[in-house]
Amino acid sequence: MSTDYETHDHDVLIIGAGGAGLRAAISALALGAKVGVVCKSLLGKAHTVMAEGGIAAAMANVDTADDWRTHFRDTMRGGKMLNHWRMAQLHAQEAPERVRELEQWGALFDRTPDGQILQRAFGGHTFRRLCHVGDRTGLEMIRTLQDRGVQLGIDVFMECTVTRLLKDGNRVAGAFGYWREQGRFVVFRAKSIVIATGGIGKAWKITSNSWEYTGDGMALAYGAGAELMDMEFVQFHPTGMVWPPGVQGILVTEAVRGEGGILRNKLGQRFMEKYDPKKMELSTRDVVARAIYTEVREGRGTEHGGAYLDISQKPADYVKKKLPSMYHQFKELADVDITKGPMEVGPTCHYMMGGIRVEAESAKSSVPGLFAAGEAAAGLHGANRLGGNSLSDLLVFGHRAGVAAAEDAKRTPAVSVDSTQIEQAAREALAPFERKVGESPYAIHRDLQETMQNLVGIFRDREDLIRALEELEKLKERAEHLSVEGSRLFNPGWHLALDLKSMLTVSEAVTRSALARQESRGAHSRIDYPGLDSTWGAKNNVTVRDGSAMALHQSPVPPLPDDLKQILAEEK
Amino acid sequence: MAEAIFEVFRGNREGGQPVTYRVPIAPGMVVLDALHHIQGHLAPDLAVRWNCKAGKCGSCSAEVNGRPRLTCKTRMDALPLDQPITVRPMKSFPVIKDLVTDVSWNYRVNQKIPPFSPRPGVEWKMYQRDVDRVQEFRKCIECFLCQNVCHVLREHEKMEEFGGPRYFVRVAALEMHPLNGKSRVRVLKDELGIGLCNITKCCTEVCPEEIRITDNAIIPLKERVVDEFYDPVLMLVRKIRGAKTEAG
Numbered sequence: 001m002s003t004d005y006e007t008h009d010h011d012v013l014i015i016g017a018g019g020a021g022l023r024a025a026i027s028a029l030a031l032g033a034k035v036g037v038v039c040k041s042l043l044g045k046a047h048t049v050m051a052e053g054g055i056a057a058a059m060a061n062v063d064t065a066d067d068w069r070t071h072f073r074d075t076m077r078g079g080k081m082l083n084h085w086r087m088a089q090l091h092a093q094e095a096p097e098r099v100r101e102l103e104q105w106g107a108l109f110d111r112t113p114d115g116q117i118l119q120r121a122f123g124g125h126t127f128r129r130l131c132h133v134g135d136r137t138g139l140e141m142i143r144t145l146q147d148r149g150v151q152l153g154i155d156v157f158m159e160c161t162v163t164r165l166l167k168d169g170n171r172v173a174g175a176f177g178y179w180r181e182q183g184r185f186v187v188f189r190a191k192s193i194v195i196a197t198g199g200i201g202k203a204w205k206i207t208s209n210s211w212e213y214t215g216d217g218m219a220l221a222y223g224a225g226a227e228l229m230d231m232e233f234v235q236f237h238p239t240g241m242v243w244p245p246g247v248q249g250i251l252v253t254e255a256v257r258g259e260g261g262i263l264r265n266k267l268g269q270r271f272m273e274k275y276d277p278k279k280m281e282l283s284t285r286d287v288v289a290r291a292i293y294t295e296v297r298e299g300r301g302t303e304h305g306g307a308y309l310d311i312s313q314k315p316a317d318y319v320k321k322k323l324p325s326m327y328h329q330f331k332e333l334a335d336v337d338i339t340k341g342p343m344e345v346g347p348t349c350h351y352m353m354g355g356i357r358v359e360a361e362s363a364k365s366s367v368p369g370l371f372a373a374g375e376a377a378a379g380l381h382g383a384n385r386l387g388g389n390s391l392s393d394l395l396v397f398g399h400r401a402g403v404a405a406a407e408d409a410k411r412t413p414a415v416s417v418d419s420t421q422i423e424q425a426a427r428e429a430l431a432p433f434e435r436k437v438g439e440s441p442y443a444i445h446r447d448l449q450e451t452m453q454n455l456v457g458i459f460r461d462r463e464d465l466i467r468a469l470e471e472l473e474k475l476k477e478r479a480e481h482l483s484v485e486g487s488r489l490f491n492p493g494w495h496l497a498l499d500l501k502s503m504l505t506v507s508e509a510v511t512r513s514a515l516a517r518q519e520s521r522g523a524h525s526r527i528d529y530p531g532l533d534s535t536w537g538a539k540n541n542v543t544v545r546d547g548s549a550m551a552l553h554q555s556p557v558p559p560l561p562d563d564l565k566q567i568l569a570e571e572k
Numbered sequence: 573m574a575e576a577i578f579e580v581f582r583g584n585r586e587g588g589q590p591v592t593y594r595v596p597i598a599p600g601m602v603v604l605d606a607l608h609h610i611q612g613h614l615a616p617d618l619a620v621r622w623n624c625k626a627g628k629c630g631s632c633s634a635e636v637n638g639r640p641r642l643t644c645k646t647r648m649d650a651l652p653l654d655q656p657i658t659v660r661p662m663k664s665f666p667v668i669k670d671l672v673t674d675v676s677w678n679y680r681v682n683q684k685i686p687p688f689s690p691r692p693g694v695e696w697k698m699y700q701r702d703v704d705r706v707q708e709f710r711k712c713i714e715c716f717l718c719q720n721v722c723h724v725l726r727e728h729e730k731m732e733e734f735g736g737p738r739y740f741v742r743v744a745a746l747e748m749h750p751l752n753g754k755s756r757v758r759v760l761k762d763e764l765g766i767g768l769c770n771i772t773k774c775c776t777e778v779c780p781e782e783i784r785i786t787d788n789a790i791i792p793l794k795e796r797v798v799d800e801f802y803d804p805v806l807m808l809v810r811k812i813r814g815a816k817t818e819a820g
Binding site: 041042043044045046047049103104105108110111113114115133134136139140143147148150151158181211212243244245246247325328329332333334335440441446484486487490491493494496 | 601613617623626628630682683687697711713746
């Protein structure tokens, strides 16, 4: 067979156009690289747009005692010390500059009385640290980056999905994908590639994530031979909507608690007193999510199986000003006026701490020419991410990945892509059309979501995880035989069939890693191993492809230098 | 279980027709939930754009019972269920397939707008009272519903001469930025054709973010164009002095 496809050449190809991808593109362009950005949706619709609460950066505009050391310590403690210390250090040191840059590119944050960027309190942060715009910070950030990128001249390939990375020997040399609109194939040749595709939440039933969040970037990197790390650490955000059914899982920003929101069970008890009397509602997300889950399981849940979150003690105008999209979201979707009464909330699959293993300084993966940043990369957040540290992650490591990829491209002579890989990728992409009889991808996706939700959720045990692996094997088998109806013209069934492969790969990596880690740490809670284990605290789980099988091994957590140990020992 | 009857446009650039689907109703259900049900159970190749499902990304715009809406925020219990619910793609843009339209024109218009450019040497201090009015414009989620209903685009198809409400909102945000150092008034007049807008306020009515597009963005911008180009006193002064101005 001879495949029809168009070809594009770039120095740096960026897959994903959320905060990390766009920030990487801007920095790569600044170094003179020819940059292409590929995204599954329209530009400006990536998941970053959903981020609500703010960007964590120790600017010390509100609490003058704040500095990078405290931010570093909060991040490491929040991540239960499994974080890569160097990433946490760079992140804390560089976030303020990255925020100031956004302002210089036109972003308009909420202000302090003396005209600086306003910062709010958030879970796990010692000081008021989150730079924000009401509860639509992500929109402000993505629009600012989008305008900046377009102004500088990035090539954007909208509604285009990459299904395979192409290699030249050991090195990545390009990517194969399809235009969602017409279903035609496209080959990108590039000297270096940055993966910035975000997370994997669509493998769970109750999730705050959009259809795009299918773990493509992790699966692509894994397929190309890169290492995945910390895959057992999936964050369940404590507060998603629970009612009505259609909105289940939609995010309720942590800013509600940051602004003073109180959690109660159906008996009216402020239950966080039991789980974290010191930090209460502003405890870390892993703790609050488990608390709500436990209250519900023990029969103290609300009518629709959640907890009450109440901000109505604050003046109505204040709530509308600081949490405008929450006000509208509840009013329009749930008939609840949050200035008058409580919301009903429960945990929702939200964020992936694990991902592609990268070098701290350069965001470089273990495959030459391949970089990763943002949620698709692992290391910064360890076992649990603090709210607000995601947007700053995107900026800090998006920038670093863009710089490193551009420099790497400069050093690299021309790459070539052989047609065998392209033919194979095309065959795989078209296979669902070849089978005239077979299951719908939607049915397999629903069963995958049930499996991950029920067996690889907030609380895990050996028996469930082994069952999940068995189920995943069956699902993989079914996915091999699915078929899609219709043509290649904008066909969501076909798109899902291809996304399913990525979801199955990452789901298996999550489950295998969760089974291996015989302890409870951060977002990973094992009923059969309820405590922290210091041996496991010194190890990261690493997943690599071994032929067609998935191999797992442990790698020692990099030891902290003494000056940083000192910072961690300080009590604040 | 109660059911709703949907008539969803199925087709492509060449044409198409409404197709009827029966969808079970759940409490609090929105139209996008119904479209997902159709995809998942009845028509797996039904083309729909969506992302956040929470009214924050502006992807799922369509015309429900003739009204331009975000389908993720259109509650089924607010629609009469004794008759079929019609769902059609936005009319002002070319259909790609089913409910998905080609909105690339919008991105091209955006590129005509000179980006943010601060006054040289500014101190990076801004006060909330000065930021407030611009933050209203920055709420825009680019759902393009305002573009879809604007009669200059919808009926008169003046895509070449006219930028549309979305981009007047964007220009307003840039022009009213407290530290703005660049004028876009000529662009508004010549490239974005703001004079073609006769303030019927259709855009404001459909904005899901409740941005007062006409009152707060378009009218003040029209005033700037008038001040710059059509003020009779200024025109006279300029003629006498032969001064070079931005308008000249």
